[in-house]
Amino acid sequence: MDKRKKDKFNIPNTLDGLKRVQNIKILGITSTNGISVTPHIQHLATSNARILYGVKILRAHGLCRSAVQAVFRSVILTRLLYASPAWWGFAGANDRQKVYSFLRRSSRVDFY
Secondary structure (H helix, E strand, O other): OOOOOOOOOOOOOOOOOOOOOOEEEEOOEEEEOOOOOHHHHHHHHHHHHHHHHHHHHHHHOOOOHHHHHHHHHHHHHHHHHOOHHHHHHHOOHHHHHHHHHHHHHHHHOOOO
């Protein structure tokens, strides 16, 4: 029986003055060294929840429905859709569920 050992990948030594990081933000998209976008999705979820609160305040102060939806599309949807073809494939099932649940909640309150 031929048992093959998995080749272990040796991480090269760091250069002087450089520090190895776990997360990196490139063009506004946060990625981990394991090519996961979970930190990016978490940041989107928290920041969009804050923005959603602001949109609710605008609606409570009398902004009409079409204007509220225009604000939602121009502020929140653009943040969700920015570079989404690039990072969506690296999003896990939990990450995708977060995005879908946010959109469902937004449509339930008639923003989307």
